[in-house]
Amino acid sequence: MDSTVVSNTVSGFMLSEERIYMITRIALILVIGLPLVFSLVRLTRRVTRNRFTAQQTMLFEKLVRYSGLIILTISVLRELGFHMGSLLGAAGIFGIAIGFASQTSVSNIISGLFLIGEKPFEINDIITVGSTTGVVLSVDLLSVKMRTFDNKYIRIPNETLIKTEVTNITRFPIRRLDMNIGVAYKEDIGRVREVLMDIARQNPYCLNEPEPLIIMAGFGNSSLDMIFGLWVLKSDFLTLKNSIFEEIKARFDAEGIEIPFPHISFYTGSVTEPLPIKMVPPEEGDA
């Protein structure tokens, strides 16, 4: 056996000394580099978490992670003997070729940059896009990931978000819950108003200021329609919604205020009483 060839055999392959050095260097790069990159990512998270928003923290983390991984990849490729100049040249030609085929991806990336810059929403915001409402999990270069309230994972391409109307439900600290309420025509509106305001005062989630609103919406087919608007902290919105309907129903029942269901009254003229209806039991032999 040649003296330059080491007598070691690994899985049956003969390894030159130079190759063993190369494998050792690559292993060292990976063994030291990968934990170092992930440690840097953790350090970045720790440093930025309390100073920046969740979205910005995630961006810093990704920047550190991908930069580290790119540097490691380039280092490993160099050890394997690839020349970066030729690689980049090949990548340029390859890039032109795939550029035509990846217009959507490029559009998504540019849209993503706009979304990150414009910040119409951030991580943990609740947004509505089209018919989908959910919590934003991440804002990435290609897409936004959301979790819906029934625990579905939704990916929306950034291009779609730029073109679509997006509602950020949790942008501001307080929200108004608007309820449509109808009461019978016989009810005293002033008394109904007082009862509703008292219900709002008694509910611990309803904000005292801004004051609740009661606005007459019109004369409905079966009821006097009004809008009852209550201000609430955004985190208490669902709790208020759940509790206030029950409270209104219970209080209206206790106060004898009628919530009418849709009905039609037949009259024979403007000054006459409603048509009397007499229920007649079926005669024998009737089907």
Place this chain on the structure above:
Amino acid sequence: MSTIWGNHTINENRSLFIQLGDLRIWGRLVDAEVLLTYDISQTVGYSADEPPSKAIWQRWRLDAPEAELTLAPAFPARPLVIDPQTALRLPATESLVIYPKVPVWVRVISPQLDPATLLELPTRILSNTWFGDFTSGDLCYHVSSKARSTPKNDPDETNMVMAPVRISNESDSMLNIDKFCLRVGLLNIYGSGNELWTDESWLVFRGSNSDSQYDVISESNILPGDRQVLATAKDPLKKRTTGKSIATFKDLPGVGISIS
């Protein structure tokens, strides 16, 4: 000094019952466990021996024959918005002192346990309110108080703290005070006889386009001379601060709402 504040020892034979305002606390030591429950309501049918059936007990393991429970007055983590019931008008360059009374919170502490604070409870249920505009502000509790210009002690109001506030109008126009924000986290609580007092708060209004200046004066001559510190400020003021502290007629949140 009120007998409520300070140390209370409970053991297998001696339980604790405290009533302050609408708050009632029951405490027991059973099988090396501290048991506490409470009720905050205006109901009258209750017993010192037996809490309401709906009350939920909380318990802490304490391997000792006796438990030391300390009751201290406290304030909530949120500011209080004081509604003086009748709007105050303060001419330009004038200053006034008012004495609103606000309900105190009760902190139950056990030095034998870690963390030592077991409960922190209000003596009256207060409604939430917002102090600010529609895009930013603070979640606060709403307190309606007559805010008299002279302090008036009411022996029945043992759960109320006198919180003197000096308001100075350094603007060149009339100040219409509809509500003001009392940042109770900055205030020490003192005991004087059966009364509770806080530091003096000083609000300086410099015009609707400028932030108000907020300061806390511990050595004020309007505070009782024999006062003793019962609770230190949760978040003591390190230097004079500025921010929105007074709501005037113009910027009442709620005005200008439209429904589409």
